[in-house]
Structure formats: C-alpha cells, structure tokens
Amino acid sequence: DRDxxxxxxxxxxxxxxxxxxxxxxxxxxxxxxxIPGLSDDDLAKRYIGAIFWHTAARAPNGTVDKETYRRFCxxxxxxxxxxxxxxxxTVAAEVYADVYPSDAVLWLSSLxxxxxxxxxxxxxxxxxxxxxxxxxxxxxRWSQ
Numbered sequence: 001d002r003d004x005x006x007x008x009x010x011x012x013x014x015x016x017x018x019x020x021x022x023x024x025x026x027x028x029x030x031x032x033x034x035i036p037g038l039s040d041d042d043l044a045k046r047y048i049g050a051i052f053w054h055t056a057a058r059a060p061n062g063t064v065d066k067e068t069y070r071r072f073c074x075x076x077x078x079x080x081x082x083x084x085x086x087x088x089x090t091v092a093a094e095v096y097a098d099v100y101p102s103d104a105v106l107w108l109s110s111l112x113x114x115x116x117x118x119x120x121x122x123x124x125x126x127x128x129x130x131x132x133x134x135x136x137x138x139x140x141r142w143s144q
Contacts, residue, residue: 003050004029004043005099009092040099048130049104051123052096057085060109104130 008014012021030038056072059065069082080088096105106126108119 003047005040005050005095006092008040008099009088009095014091014095044099044104048134049106049126050096050100051106051108051126052093053108054093055085055089057082058089058109103133 007025008022011025012018026038030036057064057069064082064086066082069085
C-alpha cells in the first residue's frame with residue numbers, strides 16, 4: 001500500500017502543523033535500521049519503484065472532483081473533505097516525483113475512472129519493466 005517515503009508527505013515541512021519533521025523521522029529510522037545518515041535515496045533504493053494511484057478527489061483534468069469523492073470515498077473511516085484529499089494527494093505526488101526517478105513511478109488515475117483490468121495490466125507491465133531494469137533486486141530477494 002505505502003512505502004517508507006510516503007511518510008514524508010505527512011510530516012513537516014510539507015505539512016506545517018504536523019508535530020514531527022521528516023528529518024527527525026529519518027534520523028530515528030536510521031538508528032533503528034543501523035543506517036547512519038539515512039536519506040530519501042536510501043529509502044527509495046529499497047524498492048523497485050512506486051505506483052501512485054491518485055485519489056478520486058482528483059478529476060482527470062487535475063481539478064477537485066467533489067461529487068466523485070463524495071460518492072466513492074466518504075466513509076466513516078475517512079473524514080477529510082474532497083479538497084483536503086486533493087491537497088494531500090498533491091503533496092504526496094510531489095514527494096514521489098521528488099524521490100523516485102521518473103521511470104520508477106507509475107501514475108494512475110483513481111480506480112473509479114474506467115475499467116480495472118487495463119490498470120492492472122499497466123501495473124503488471126510496470127513491475128516487469130522495473131524488474132528487468134534491476135535484475136539484481138529480484139535475485140537478492142530470492143536468495144535470502
């Protein structure tokens with residue numbers, strides 16, 4: 001669902017009112033992982049890439065889609081408005097675009113915009129291409 005870099009979108013300085021900063025998260029995580037000076041690059045290298053699935057609050061033209069969000073995403077466990085979801089989606093997209101190389105992120109529109117099968121095919125093709133681009137990652141994972 002999420003990778004380690006995702007936490008950057010939910011911490012300072014990107015979210016000013018959050019009590020913890022991304023630099024502090026990296027420092028504490030680096031101590032736990034025994035990787036001094038842990039960086040965004042170190043985290044990104046742990047993954048073959050990322051699939052970023054935009055929220056239903058984002059219309060295909062890049063504007064806020066309140067109606068689609070209200071219809072599909074407003075549940076008892078989700079309390080943010082369409083605008084809040086859109087804004088968080090924008091911050092998270094910036095994080096992924098900043099941390100990963102452009103060929104290591106697959107950008108998808110929301111599940112509710114069109115058939116699922118073509119999107120699953122895109123995901124499968126993306127994963128195959130990333131594994132082909134980094135065959136040592138797969139070999140290392142299977143040898144453990």
